[in-house]
Amino acid sequence: xxxxxxxxxxxxxxxxxxxxxxxxxVGAALLTKTGxxxxxxxxxxxxxxxxxxxxxxxxxxxxxxxxxxxKAIAAISDLEAIVYPCGVCRQVMAEFFKPDTFIVCADxxxxxxxxxxxxxxxxxxxxxxxx
Numbered sequence: 001x002x003x004x005x006x007x008x009x010x011x012x013x014x015x016x017x018x019x020x021x022x023x024x025x026v027g028a029a030l031l032t033k034t035g036x037x038x039x040x041x042x043x044x045x046x047x048x049x050x051x052x053x054x055x056x057x058x059x060x061x062x063x064x065x066x067x068x069x070x071k072a073i074a075a076i077s078d079l080e081a082i083v084y085p086c087g088v089c090r091q092v093m094a095e096f097f098k099p100d101t102f103i104v105c106a107d108x109x110x111x112x113x114x115x116x117x118x119x120x121x122x123x124x125x126x127x128x129x130x131x
Contacts, residue, residue: 003104006031006074007112013039013054014076021046026077028054030062033069038062055089059096070097074104074112082107085120093117094124 006029014027019042026042040057052060055075062070073093077083082105085093093101099118106112 001102003072003074003102003112003114004110006037006072006104007076007106007110009037009039010054010074010076010106011110013041013058014078015041017041017054018043020044021048024077026054026075026083028058028073028075030055030058030073031071032062032067033071034067036062036067038065038067053086053089055085056092059092063096068096070101072102072104072114073097074106076106076108076110076112078108080107082111082113090121091125094121094126 009029010027014025017025019025021044028040030038038058038061040054042054044051075083084105097117101117103115103117103120104112
């Protein structure tokens, strides 16, 4: 599948990032099973702990509007290198994504690689593993 459109939506969302401290802007676009796209950007706080990543912003927006099934999420930053979800985002993905949900990781120019969620967090801590 071609994920260029999803990467473009993530790039648009990156424009709304609030990153005055790190200057590390990230945008994400989440595709639901129903075909709707939810976008998100990273939002920083001066104390960093309350900072939220773009991927989690998109996921939480979708969940808060009743979406529960997802096909793919794309993320992009201003880096030359491809950006990958952080560990906290991967754990949130483990809560809501199926092993075959696609994770699209892009560089600043929109070149991307696609992974299944099970590939980027193979031994996730899930409802099944915590009893």
